[in-house]
Amino acid sequence: MAILKEDAPGNRTYALTDQECALFVRLQTGPSNAELGEYLHLTERTVKFHLANIRSKLGGISRLQLCLLAAHHEFCLTSENHDVCLTA
Template identity: 45%
Template sequence: MIRVLIVDDQRLMREGLRTLLELEDGIFVVGVASDGSEVIEALVHQPDVILMDIRMPHVDGITATREVLLRQPHIKVLMLTTYDDRADVVGALSAGAVGYLLKDMPAESIAQGIREAVRGGAILPPTIAKTFLAAVHQQGGAVEPGASVPEPDKTALLTDRETQVLNCLAQGMSNREIGQYLHVTEGTVKNHVSNLIAKLSLRDRTQVALYAVRHGYGRLP
């Protein structure tokens, strides 16, 4: 059973999400919070995943995410918001969130994102991934403090195919797009991404993409 905490300043959204998610097999909503200032106290519920709104009146979701991960780095934070502007995307993912979901997504997509987060995946719709990576490119690879991206270049450990996948990730491609580009299955792409995470000693797919950008990858023939 995946334990979920919902953080949103709109009561209707909190209660609506709770109702919808509790219809999903394997998901249990352990609590709700109306602001980032309430999140730390709510950790007593021991959530596996936090669905975190970004724009809240007192303590915003990005600040709350940093605080949560400083205290309990094993928790997976998924940003769930109406907004997809560049500053929010970069701030949320650089703070350590493993995904960025939009509130207009179907409930089943949000539930699938929760399950994927627990499995260690990064949940980024392709448009969000491209917005994020474009911003990082524009900033010369700089990200805000809080993003755990190792600096040593370990890419000598990679196979030619893994290097190709790394270039694709730096372009913000989804697994499906990478598979189509390299003429392999999505399952094969997932295996390569898992190998990249292990070889580069990174946390998740998003951090691999960040690593790729910072080390000059993303050039496709």
């Protein structure tokens, strides 16, 4: 389940797994599932599974919205708890 906390107005934190974090970071350039899988050594089906989990944790947003979010927001990754902090 995602961590639904705001540490400042407009900042939200979501808990993601290692694989979800790796996929989220790579989404900035809008790669295909096959490209993501090749880069991260995952099957396309596994990529789809992780992307669906990310989208669900972020409120059921579309793939396009997810790519735009990764590309147009500043974010930081914390390795201890795999949180992604998005800044508007």
